[in-house]
Amino acid sequence: MKKIEAIIKPFRLTDVKDALNELGIQGMTVSEVKGFGRQKGHTEIYRGSEYTVDFLPKVKIETVVADTLKDAAVQAILKSAKTGKIGDGKIFVSTVEEAIRIRTDERGESAV
Amino acid sequence: MKKIFFCSCLAVLLFGLTAPLLADVSSPAAAAPAGAVNTGDNAWLLASSALVLMMTAPGLILFYGGLVRAKNVLSTMMHSLVLMAVISALWMVYGYSMAFGAGSAFCGNPFSHLLLKGVGAAPDPDYAGTIPAQSFMLFQMMFAIITPALISGAVAGRIKFKAYIVFMVLWVTVVYFPLCHMVWGKGGYFNWAAGGKIPVLDFAGGTVVHISSGVSALVFALMIGKRSGYPHEPMLPHNVVLSLVGTGLLWVGWFGFNAGSALSAGSLATSAFAATHFSAAAAALSWAALEWKLKGKPSVLGVAAGMVAGLATITPASGFVSIPAAFAIGLVAGVVCYLAVTKIKSTFGYDDSLDVFGVHGIGSITGMLLLGFLANPEVNPAIANTFRAGGATVSLAGGTHQFVNQLIGVAFTVALAAIATFVIVKLVDAVIGLRVDEEDESVGLDLSQHGERAYNE
Numbered sequence: 001m002k003k004i005e006a007i008i009k010p011f012r013l014t015d016v017k018d019a020l021n022e023l024g025i026q027g028m029t030v031s032e033v034k035g036f037g038r039q040k041g042h043t044e045i046y047r048g049s050e051y052t053v054d055f056l057p058k059v060k061i062e063t064v065v066a067d068t069l070k071d072a073a074v075q076a077i078l079k080s081a082k083t084g085k086i087g088d089g090k091i092f093v094s095t096v097e098e099a100i101r102i103r104t105d106e107r108g109e110s111a112v
Numbered sequence: 113m114k115k116i117f118f119c120s121c122l123a124v125l126l127f128g129l130t131a132p133l134l135a136d137v138s139s140p141a142a143a144a145p146a147g148a149v150n151t152g153d154n155a156w157l158l159a160s161s162a163l164v165l166m167m168t169a170p171g172l173i174l175f176y177g178g179l180v181r182a183k184n185v186l187s188t189m190m191h192s193l194v195l196m197a198v199i200s201a202l203w204m205v206y207g208y209s210m211a212f213g214a215g216s217a218f219c220g221n222p223f224s225h226l227l228l229k230g231v232g233a234a235p236d237p238d239y240a241g242t243i244p245a246q247s248f249m250l251f252q253m254m255f256a257i258i259t260p261a262l263i264s265g266a267v268a269g270r271i272k273f274k275a276y277i278v279f280m281v282l283w284v285t286v287v288y289f290p291l292c293h294m295v296w297g298k299g300g301y302f303n304w305a306a307g308g309k310i311p312v313l314d315f316a317g318g319t320v321v322h323i324s325s326g327v328s329a330l331v332f333a334l335m336i337g338k339r340s341g342y343p344h345e346p347m348l349p350h351n352v353v354l355s356l357v358g359t360g361l362l363w364v365g366w367f368g369f370n371a372g373s374a375l376s377a378g379s380l381a382t383s384a385f386a387a388t389h390f391s392a393a394a395a396a397l398s399w400a401a402l403e404w405k406l407k408g409k410p411s412v413l414g415v416a417a418g419m420v421a422g423l424a425t426i427t428p429a430s431g432f433v434s435i436p437a438a439f440a441i442g443l444v445a446g447v448v449c450y451l452a453v454t455k456i457k458s459t460f461g462y463d464d465s466l467d468v469f470g471v472h473g474i475g476s477i478t479g480m481l482l483l484g485f486l487a488n489p490e491v492n493p494a495i496a497n498t499f500r501a502g503g504a505t506v507s508l509a510g511g512t513h514q515f516v517n518q519l520i521g522v523a524f525t526v527a528l529a530a531i532a533t534f535v536i537v538k539l540v541d542a543v544i545g546l547r548v549d550e551e552d553e554s555v556g557l558d559l560s561q562h563g564e565r566a567y568n569e
Contacts, residue, residue: 011554014341045563083551 001096001109002070006061007033008081008089013059019080020063023072026112028063039087058089064096064112147234150242156377157247163368164254168192168261171365175358176265179466182350183556184269185566191264191276198277199257199284204228207256208249210289212239217301217309219290238298238306240375251372259321260284265466266329269339270553273561275544282536287324287529295320302521304508311499311508312521313483315384316373318428318476319525326473327529329464335537336546338463340553352413359416363392366423370430383491384430387438388423394442395422399450417471421449424472425479432487432495441482449475480522484515
């Protein structure tokens with residue numbers, strides 16, 4: 001099993017969700033996060049005073065998939081989250097040791 | 113300069129000759145000695161002017177601001193706020209003159225009161241003989257500010273700020289100022305009291321304010337397109353409390369709007385005040401009752417929307433109808449506007465984001481047409497006057513002849529607003545572009561257009 005974490009621009013969320021759904025991915029967790037990479041921050045102005053805001057709002061999607069689905073899922077996110085402009089985000093893939101469905105005590109890939 | 117002076121002299125002379133005739137058709141206040149300011153009338157008009165401005169800010173600002181998502185609240189408020197500055201400037205330079213200056217039946221001469229020349233302490237007996245002309249100018253300016261601000265609700269959350277400003281400057285110049293002249297200006301084509309060809313009753317702005325803005329809002333919403341994600345993504349009001357506070361301020365401000373339109377502090381102001389109040393109450397009741405029956409619960413925002421619908425609907429009729437008639441108009445308004453907002457919008461699938469057309473447009477069309485039958489000379493003796501129609505002498509007060517006049521006034525307003533808005537939107541789209549790009553829309557207009565967010569920390 002692999003955990004895919006994707007940090008994306010918030011307005012791409014609906015498209016990414018739809019693309020992952022099409023692959024048959026059953027669930028995901030979404031959080032509103034803030035951070036920066038190469039894009040750095042932006043400037044806000046309040047009554048003439050400028051404030052540099054370092055951390056930009058992003059959306060983090062987490063989903064755990066079977067090993068066989070990993071490449072397709074990464075491709076789907078790449079395609080649906082990309083705008084080509086700086087600040088599109090990143091995808092991280094890691095191995096997951098175990099998954100357990102709390103209600104039924106199922107283990108492994110059948111639990112995700 | 114000399115020519116303008118000569119024209120003014122001619123106008124004064126003309127007025128002198130026709131004054132006895134006019135005195136018959138205008139309100140009893142005109143019987144006061146010419147040029148005398150009545151301090152009571154002036155006090156009420158100044159208070160009313162302030163009340164009408166309060167409808168824009170904070171009334172409309174809160175009402176609209178609460179209905180949009182948190183990322184667009186500042187830009188939505190800005191759309192109304194900035195017009196307080198922009199329209200005031202235009203009004204001073206040429207707007208008042210186009211609306212109330214001498215001119216043709218369709219538009220006042222923008223130069224006759226350029227920079228408010230000649231608008232001073234002396235009353236202008238063409239419009240309000242007992243208050244300084246300056247008071248009348250201020251009162252009318254507040255109407256010119258709120259009318260375009262109403263339209264902004266149809267394009268919230270997606271319009272480029274620059275495109276918005278340019279649209280509004282053109283819109284008030286091509287639609288509002290001329291329409292105001294036609295309906296309320298001396299010699300205007302639809303002016304029932306002073307020299308119109310077709311007498312259309314519109315006490316406080318059914319055609320000039322609510323139908324013009326409502327129809328323009330519909331056309332603008334259709335042309336700019338839906339908000340990205342509408343309607344499958346939920347776009348919930350981010351703060352209903354703000355909208356309710358705004359509703360209360362709108363209702364209170366509307367007393368200045370309607371009762372102030374009596375242009376005096378006499379019994380006509382009282383009856384317009386009463387009609388306004390009872391219509392708002394009735395529309396809130398009928399909207400809530402209908403919603404309760406159809407959806408199972410009476411929503412708080414539904415009661416608020418019903419109130420605004422009742423206020424917009426009674427506006428043209430407020431100085432012409434009895435209290436029971438006003439209550440009946442309000443009951444109809446609640447039902448008609450509820451259906452417009454829930455059924456018509458979903459059937460045709462346009463995104464009039466804050467229901468400007470459904471509430472203001474449909475509401476005031478209903479009010480204008482009902483007024484044709486319900487106008488009552490006991491409430492406003494001035495409409496006991498008669499006009500010639502098809503060789504016969506008929507009264508302004510009710511009946512099919514007046515209904516037809518009202519219908520013509522409504523149809524003309526709809527046509528003018530729709531065509532002019534279409535042309536202006538096409539023009540602005542070609543030169544500036546209407547919409548922000550997808551990413552700016554997603555981030556929200558507060559940050560992308562103004563560099564600020566409403567809620568920090």
